Amino acid sequence: MQPSLYLNDLEIGQRWAGGPITLTEAEIIRFAEEFDPQPMHVDKEAAAAGRFGGLIASGWHVASRVMRDFVDTAPFGDTPMLGLKVDDLQWRTAVRPGDVLSITREVVDIAVSRSKPDRGVLTMRMTVTNQDGAVAMTFLNLIQMPVSAG
């Protein structure tokens, strides 16, 4: 576990690396059969004939796997956090079986609450990049956290 970090410990521009993450063909199909059963995610032959030329992961699968990496790497230790909002979530490049994805998490804003100055909102930009350097997914994550260990 990383040491606990609070809003006062953070700086804009601070970054953490995550990953690598790889989704296997079996994982992609299994997730999509339950949550996103479109042919491009579950049917190899239909996917090969479709616009992506092969099976691709559901965007919600990639997002969920990135959440898992955040829990595993725990950049803020055990500081209590509450996810408030996700903005500008884009899937830019398809994720295929075996792709090796790396993650960058960067602090882009820190805002202490005026009405409740013991807490505030951390905004992080998450960027998921594949082995060719293409951005697969990106989003802003607004997280409520305490200003200090208090």
Add this chain to the structure above:
Amino acid sequence: MQPSLYLNDLEIGQRWAGGPITLTEAEIIRFAEEFDPQPMHVDKEAAAAGRFGGLIASGWHVASRVMRDFVDTAPFGDTPMLGLKVDDLQWRTAVRPGDVLSITREVVDIAVSRSKPDRGVLTMRMTVTNQDGAVAMTFLNLIQMPVSAG
């Protein structure tokens, strides 16, 4: 399967209902063990002692299950669509085992491309409401789709 609908067939304010969706305790734990293993999602006793007073679903689980409902209900039939972006994704009320969630999908914007007038972007507001009328999750979904069967 619903009849295919294209951008020209749609109107701002048009709505579709989805659901009901229910997540069982076993489903919540299974998803979270793979994708979001925080105590509030995977550990009944820790969750009961925590700030939500019981097990709650991962927000990514709820979002994924709402995607499944969209595929199942297929409001636009088999019209080819490409998810471009999700904005303003908020988890407002915790989702607990057995909650009965209903979904409203409403057209909030339609924009035909100037450079490629055969296609455009549909913006829908997705609202997920629990059995008490509380909004559990809401987001904007920007989807590229053809203007007509053309």
